[in-house]
Amino acid sequence: MSNETEFARARAVIPGGVNSPVRAYRSVGGTPRFLVSARGAYVTDVEGREYIDLIGSWGPALLGHAHPDVVAAVQDAASRGLSFGATTPGEAELAELLRERTTVRGTRLFDSIRLVSTGTEATMTAVRLARGATGRDIVLKFAGHYHGHSDGLLAESGSGVATLGLPGSAGVPADVAALTIVLPYNDLAAIEAAFAAHPGRIAAIITEAAGANAGVLVPDDGFNRALSDLAHREGALLILDEVLTGFRVGPAGWWGLEAERADGEMWKPDLVTFGKIVGGGLPLAAVAGRRDVMELLAPLGPVYQAGTLSGNPLAVAAGLATLRGADADAYARIDRSAAILSAAVEEAFASAGLAVTVSRAGSLFSLAFRDRAVRTYDDAKDQDAWRYPAFFTTLLEAGVSLPPSVFEAWFLSAAHTDLELDRITAALPAAVRAAARAPRPEPAG
Numbered sequence: 001m002s003n004e005t006e007f008a009r010a011r012a013v014i015p016g017g018v019n020s021p022v023r024a025y026r027s028v029g030g031t032p033r034f035l036v037s038a039r040g041a042y043v044t045d046v047e048g049r050e051y052i053d054l055i056g057s058w059g060p061a062l063l064g065h066a067h068p069d070v071v072a073a074v075q076d077a078a079s080r081g082l083s084f085g086a087t088t089p090g091e092a093e094l095a096e097l098l099r100e101r102t103t104v105r106g107t108r109l110f111d112s113i114r115l116v117s118t119g120t121e122a123t124m125t126a127v128r129l130a131r132g133a134t135g136r137d138i139v140l141k142f143a144g145h146y147h148g149h150s151d152g153l154l155a156e157s158g159s160g161v162a163t164l165g166l167p168g169s170a171g172v173p174a175d176v177a178a179l180t181i182v183l184p185y186n187d188l189a190a191i192e193a194a195f196a197a198h199p200g201r202i203a204a205i206i207t208e209a210a211g212a213n214a215g216v217l218v219p220d221d222g223f224n225r226a227l228s229d230l231a232h233r234e235g236a237l238l239i240l241d242e243v244l245t246g247f248r249v250g251p252a253g254w255w256g257l258e259a260e261r262a263d264g265e266m267w268k269p270d271l272v273t274f275g276k277i278v279g280g281g282l283p284l285a286a287v288a289g290r291r292d293v294m295e296l297l298a299p300l301g302p303v304y305q306a307g308t309l310s311g312n313p314l315a316v317a318a319g320l321a322t323l324r325g326a327d328a329d330a331y332a333r334i335d336r337s338a339a340i341l342s343a344a345v346e347e348a349f350a351s352a353g354l355a356v357t358v359s360r361a362g363s364l365f366s367l368a369f370r371d372r373a374v375r376t377y378d379d380a381k382d383q384d385a386w387r388y389p390a391f392f393t394t395l396l397e398a399g400v401s402l403p404p405s406v407f408e409a410w411f412l413s414a415a416h417t418d419l420e421l422d423r424i425t426a427a428l429p430a431a432v433r434a435a436a437r438a439p440r441p442e443p444a445g
């Protein structure tokens with residue numbers, strides 16, 4: 001078996017050979033690695049080659065792959081049945097744990113929470129709830145923020161859409177797209193203007209707690225609080241999307257980091273979404289929020305939402321085990337690794353004289369081939385992204401698996417130790433040289 005033959009086989013029967021677009025390596029070239037196993041900081045492909053993994057399943061592998069406690073919890077749950085389509089005690093246990101963990105300095109991030117299977121479902125339900133609660137239609141989102149692949153939220157959404165250089169998606173009805181207004185990130189005046197232009201029509205602002213799908217886009221100091229104030233002044237809701245940042249950048253997500261530092265009363269979103277880590281590698285996500293808004297959900301209220309596999313017992317077991325393992329020590333290790341590795345990346349480029357910017361939001365960071373800070377999606381797109389394939393491929397051949405797109409953050413885990421950081425650091429100079437030598441593409445036309 002080789003990656004080549006597996007890719008040929010997959011392409012014959014799966015569009016592009018992949019079940020999620022970025023996996024196809026379209027923006028970096030070469031053959032995607034077909035993985036057969038993963039443990040700790042490493043993944044292994046069909047050819048038996050091992051790579052230090054900096055994708056971490058796009059977040060869930062916070063403790064490292066196949067953590068023994070998580071695997072044991074899933075095996076134990078599996079031995080009792082895979083899915084019941086009925087209520088299980090684990091669901092309330094996970095809900096309580098999530099609520100406790102996101103209570104910071106006495107402020108609760110949310111009152112009640114519903115479990116779903118994907119982040120896409122979570123944000124889709126949050127938007128429906130916001131519309132149900134306000135009786136309004138329009139949603140404001142930020143360019144470069146990704147909230148899953150539902151019709152209304154795909155416009156200028158970073159992630160795979162940015163990787164493939166697409167403006168949005170075909171198949172989204174114009175009438176649906178017209179209900180989403182896309183604004184530049186970190187620009188409060190643009191939000192004020194949108195509210196002024198559509199008085200009484202805006203149901204919600206949806207924002208990533210910190211942008212991490214167009215590379216890392218750090219919110220300006222006070223930006224999230226200002227969003228909350230503005231939304232509430234205008235009778236709209238704030239939806240905070242922590243699908244990626246939640247339980248990754250700290251025990252209570254990005255909101256928790258802001259809450260730790262807040263003086264005075266903490267701002268709160270009306271709705272918040274989680275995903276990725278909460279399922280510990282199995283399909284689980286959640287939408288949570290203020291009690292009065294959440295109780296608009298069926299069966300209590302008129303906003304419908306359901307799921308055959310919602311609250312799946314294996315996913316709940318994996319989520320519980322992952323969150324229990326994600327203690328202060330795990331976060332301290334991930335933070336330290338992120339500081340060391342991001343500094344090593346900066347250092348490697350600086351010694352080669354190639355200008356890059358490393359953006360960091362807690363332990364998440366990303367690289368941009370430009371010399372100025374990245375605050376918006378336009379900034380992220382305004383870089384020499386064509387240098388990334390050479391950088392990526394050189395590292396991959398050296399046994400380091402980075403996200404196959406410059407528009408994605410790098411994911412560390414508690415299983416990455418100094419040994420892995422040293423090996424990555426040792427592989428960097430050759431990758432930097434390859435990036436420096438990469439030929440600038442001819443302008444089209």
Ligand SMILES: *Cc1c(COP(=O)(O)O)cnc(C)c1O
Nearest residue numbers: 118119120146147148241243244
């Ligand atoms: C990954 C992601 C989603 C979508 O989650 P899926 O489980 O892939 O549907 C939504 N919002 C953010 C911020 C994400 O990073």
